[in-house]
Amino acid sequence: MFKHILIPYDGSELSMRAARTGIxxxxxxQGRVSILHVISPFKTIAYMGAILAATEIAYDQEARNNAExxxxxxxxxxxxxGVPCQGEAIFGDQPFEIIVQAVTDKQCDLVVMGSHGWRGMTRLLLGSETQKVLLRCDVPVLVCH
Known part of the structure; x- marks a missing residue:
C-alpha cells in the first residue's frame, strides 16, 4: 500500500475532503502524509514597485498566516x-511544478488532491493545477470531487 502520501491543500472545502481521504x-x-500549501507570490507592476512594497509585505504576512x-x-x-503528518508552505508561481517536485523530493508514492481549487477564471483559461499534476506526475494521483 501507500506509505507516504502528498496532499496539496489550498484551504477550500474540496481540498479538505481530499485531505481527509488521504489521511x-x-x-x-500505516503510512504518513505530507501536506503542501503553495502560496502565490505577490504580483507587482514594475513602475509601481516602490508604492506597492508595503502592500507586498502585508500580503506575504497574511498569506503566511493563512498557510499556517x-x-x-x-x-x-x-x-x-493517529497519522504522522508534516506540513509545508512554499511560495511559487506554478503550484503544479512545486507539487510534482515535492513528490520527488519527499519520495511520495501517492498524491491525493481536490479536482479544483481557488483558481477561478484562470483555471478555466489555463487548465487546473490538478490536470497539470495528472499530466506530469510519476506516481498515482487520486482526485477527489
Whole structure:
C-alpha cells in the first residue's frame, strides 16, 4: 500500500475532503502524509514597485498566516486519526511544478488532491493545477470531487 502520501491543500472545502481521504488512506496503510500549501507570490507592476512594497509585505504576512492556519487544520485531522503528518508552505508561481517536485523530493508514492481549487477564471483559461499534476506526475494521483 501507500506509505507516504502528498496532499496539496489550498484551504477550500474540496481540498479538505481530499485531505481527509488521504489521511484515511494513510491510516489504513500505516503510512504518513505530507501536506503542501503553495502560496502565490505577490504580483507587482514594475513602475509601481516602490508604492506597492508595503502592500507586498502585508500580503506575504497574511498569506503566511493563512498557510499556517491551513496546515494546522489538516494537522489536527491527522493527529485525530493517529497519522504522522508534516506540513509545508512554499511560495511559487506554478503550484503544479512545486507539487510534482515535492513528490520527488519527499519520495511520495501517492498524491491525493481536490479536482479544483481557488483558481477561478484562470483555471478555466489555463487548465487546473490538478490536470497539470495528472499530466506530469510519476506516481498515482487520486482526485477527489
Amino acid at each position: 484515511e488512506l494513510a491510516k489504513m496503510s 492556519r491551513y496546515l494546522a487544520d489538516v494537522q489536527a485531522v491527522a493527529d485525530a486519526a
